[in-house]
Amino acid sequence: MNYKEYIYRLGKEDFYQFLLDYGKGVRLLEEGKEDVVFAVYEPLQGFEPVEVREIKVITPKEGFKPIALGEFVVLPPWLKPIFINPGSAFGTGLHPTTQMCLKAIEDFFVEGWSAIDVGCGSGILSIALKLKGANKVVAIDIDPQAVQECKANAKLNHVELEVYQEQPKDINQTFDFMVANLETHIFFEVMEDLVKLFEKRAVLSGIYKKDELREMLKLLRNYPLKVKRRISKKGWFCLIVDKI
Numbered sequence: 001m002n003y004k005e006y007i008y009r010l011g012k013e014d015f016y017q018f019l020l021d022y023g024k025g026v027r028l029l030e031e032g033k034e035d036v037v038f039a040v041y042e043p044l045q046g047f048e049p050v051e052v053r054e055i056k057v058i059t060p061k062e063g064f065k066p067i068a069l070g071e072f073v074v075l076p077p078w079l080k081p082i083f084i085n086p087g088s089a090f091g092t093g094l095h096p097t098t099q100m101c102l103k104a105i106e107d108f109f110v111e112g113w114s115a116i117d118v119g120c121g122s123g124i125l126s127i128a129l130k131l132k133g134a135n136k137v138v139a140i141d142i143d144p145q146a147v148q149e150c151k152a153n154a155k156l157n158h159v160e161l162e163v164y165q166e167q168p169k170d171i172n173q174t175f176d177f178m179v180a181n182l183e184t185h186i187f188f189e190v191m192e193d194l195v196k197l198f199e200k201r202a203v204l205s206g207i208y209k210k211d212e213l214r215e216m217l218k219l220l221r222n223y224p225l226k227v228k229r230r231i232s233k234k235g236w237f238c239l240i241v242d243k244i
């Protein structure tokens, strides 16, 4: 949250008279021999501030971060921990593409929707969808190791996922939401099948640098999709698209 701080300079006598009249506290910044510099949080009628600054006020939610203490991690109750057993499947949460998908799920997934996670890897995004209140999550991957690890991580997080070693073309169901953190060349191979999988919204991640983004946006023009938001991190792009 951002607030403004108004800085004023007054002669000492005027300042102490003002303080009596004002009747509220002020923040003293500098007390010289002749004058006083102070801050208040609303503009003062009839006085010209020497400076107006933006100040950030931290809410408890912003301020209270996880604390790691040896074997223990202390978390505030509004955070949603995801346990991932480090294995060979992609998806520990360290990669920018995964991080952007998690943020997109936080901001654009609607509680109660069904979802499919294409290229689930460790299952991190499927687990996040469940924690955000998905009524059903199907996770698919072509890599048998990823399927095994995704199932194990679902158990570890006490969430129910349907996990299959399948490709998008093998799935004969539709979902409200899809997340697909793949590589751009894979989108080119399977976009026709991906578009059939979701009815409302999708997150498409794994697009690297502006050239791939341009190609991807061009590809999307062939389908009934509208780009709702574009996010980027460390050269990677993630698109949130709506079916139209």
Ligand SMILES: C[S@@+](CC[C@H](N)C(=O)[O-])C[C@H]1O[C@@H](n2cnc3c(N)ncnc32)[C@H](O)[C@@H]1O
Residues within 6 Å of the ligand: 089, 090, 091, 092, 093, 097, 098, 101, 118, 119, 120, 121, 122, 123, 124, 125, 140, 141, 142, 143, 146, 166, 167, 168, 181, 182, 183, 186, 190, 206
């Ligand atoms: C970049 S990883 C994403 C892992 C995890 N979802 C994440 O966001 O961290 C991409 C995954 O897609 C899988 N994959 C690649 N091509 C696929 C396809 N045609 N159908 C399903 N999965 C595919 C890979 O095996 C890999 O596990």
